[in-house]
Amino acid sequence: xxxxxxxxxxxxxxxxxxxxxxxxxxxxxxxxxxxxxxxxxxxxxxxxxxxxxxxxxxxxxxxxxxxxxxxxxxxxxxxxxxxxxxxxxxxxxxxxxxxxxxxxxxxxxxxxxxxxxxxxxxxxxxxxxxxxxxxxxxxxxxxxxxxxxxxxxxxxxxxxxxxxxxxxxxxxxxxxxxxxxxxxxxxxxxxxxxxxxxxxxxxxxxxxxxxxxxxxxxxxxxxxxxxxxxxxxxxxxxxxxxxxxxxxxxxxxxxxxxxxxxxxxxxxxxxxxxxxxxxxxxxxxxxxxxxxxxxxxxxxxxxxxxxxxxxxxxxxxxxxxxxx
Numbered sequence: 001x002x003x004x005x006x007x008x009x010x011x012x013x014x015x016x017x018x019x020x021x022x023x024x025x026x027x028x029x030x031x032x033x034x035x036x037x038x039x040x041x042x043x044x045x046x047x048x049x050x051x052x053x054x055x056x057x058x059x060x061x062x063x064x065x066x067x068x069x070x071x072x073x074x075x076x077x078x079x080x081x082x083x084x085x086x087x088x089x090x091x092x093x094x095x096x097x098x099x100x101x102x103x104x105x106x107x108x109x110x111x112x113x114x115x116x117x118x119x120x121x122x123x124x125x126x127x128x129x130x131x132x133x134x135x136x137x138x139x140x141x142x143x144x145x146x147x148x149x150x151x152x153x154x155x156x157x158x159x160x161x162x163x164x165x166x167x168x169x170x171x172x173x174x175x176x177x178x179x180x181x182x183x184x185x186x187x188x189x190x191x192x193x194x195x196x197x198x199x200x201x202x203x204x205x206x207x208x209x210x211x212x213x214x215x216x217x218x219x220x221x222x223x224x225x226x227x228x229x230x231x232x233x234x235x236x237x238x239x240x241x242x243x244x245x246x247x248x249x250x251x252x253x254x255x256x257x258x259x260x261x262x263x264x265x266x267x268x269x270x271x272x273x274x275x276x277x278x279x280x281x282x283x284x285x286x287x288x289x290x291x292x293x294x295x296x297x298x299x300x301x302x303x304x305x306x307x308x309x310x311x312x313x314x315x316x317x318x319x320x321x322x323x324x
Contacts, residue, residue: 033255036171039160040084044176046153047077057146061139063192063204067127076177079113083170090265103265105292107229110266113173114223121212121219127249128205128212135201145194150185152177163200169229169266173222176289179194180218194311232262235269243271246293247305250286252277270302276311 032047054070057063072282086109089102091200158178161171173300194200225236238261255276264270271294287305294300 002307015171017106032065036087037162039157040080040087043157043174044077044080044084046157047073047080047181050153051077052152054146054150055156059247061142063139063143063188064138065124071120071124072103072156073181073212074115076181078116079177080174082109082112086170086266090267100314101266103268106168107226107263110169110173110222110226111230114219114226117177117219118223123216125212128208129210130139131201131208132204135184139200140192140196144189144194147185151182154182155187169222169226171266173226177224178217183214187211187214193250208276222224222257226266229263229266232260234261235263238269238300243294243298243300246297247273249276249289250275250277250290252279252284252286254278258306264302269298269300271300271303272304274306274308278310283307 051070051073054073055067058067058070083106086106089105092098092102094101155178158175158273161175161178187207189212194203206311229235240259240261243261244256244259247253247259253275257274257276259271259273260271286307290305291303294303
């Protein structure tokens with residue numbers, strides 16, 4: 001259910017409406033994200049233990065592929081912890097200082113998560129290039145055993161985030177990283193097998209570079225989308241022109257200006273707009289109708305609509321040419 005309220009704004013003929021989705025149902029985005037604390041706790045614990053095991057056995061086996069996978073997994077442990085913190089903070093109640101609460105921290109966590117992963121793969125690429133110049137023997141059996149355990153851990157962790165991967169960019173980042181880790185571990189198993197059969201030492205750094213390329217490719221979309229949200233871009237999946245057309249089509253509306261759509265978090269979308277409507281009456285019904293359609297069609301659950309009559313004496317300074 002949506003609620004719309006009309007409040008006095010600047011004059012008796014101007015109104016501001018605030019739409020809020022109380023149920024969280026029916027939109028493209030869930031108003032209240034599911035609690036993934038258990039999945040985060042299990043994922044952080046298992047992956048941290050696995051990182052330590054990979055680092056120890058990677059050093060003993062002289063395997064760059066195994067150390068590269070450990071470095072990648074360490075960045076994911078940090079990313080998981082950051083995403084977990086963001087998930088907890090997003091549930092904090094608003095305060096007089098933080099009037100939207102701390103839900104925006106989930107966007108910052110997604111940006112940091114993507115950034116840490118790109119830095120990690122850059123370091124791995126540099127080390128792989130150096131290993132081409134100075135190849136070292138690798139204990140292939142140890143490499144295969146440890147990486148095989150990693151596949152099981154990463155797939156199990158990813159399954160814990162499967163339910164929320166489509167509704168929350170923060171959770172989707174965690175899910176993609178765990179799936180990426182499983183693929184990387186599978187690549188390390190193949191490397192160990194080929195090294196055992198052929199003895200070609202160059203395979204270890206070569207596979208590391210392939211993994212770097214795959215991880216970078218899978219992370220790029222997350223980095224681009226999270227950075228866009230941090231810059232208050234219109235969230236993916238919402239057509240700005242379609243929203244403007246919806247508002248313009250309402251009964252009596254002759255102009256729409258100062259329209260803004262942005263992500264308050266990785267799950268919540270907000271909107272503000274000014275609607276010029278010369279004829280008075282029926283404001284509450286109009287606000288309720290607009291709120292319901294924005295929630296149902298676009299998943300926008302926080303909408304603030306200001307109604308104006310377009311009179312010269314009450315003209316809106318935000319309607320100047322060149323402004324949206």
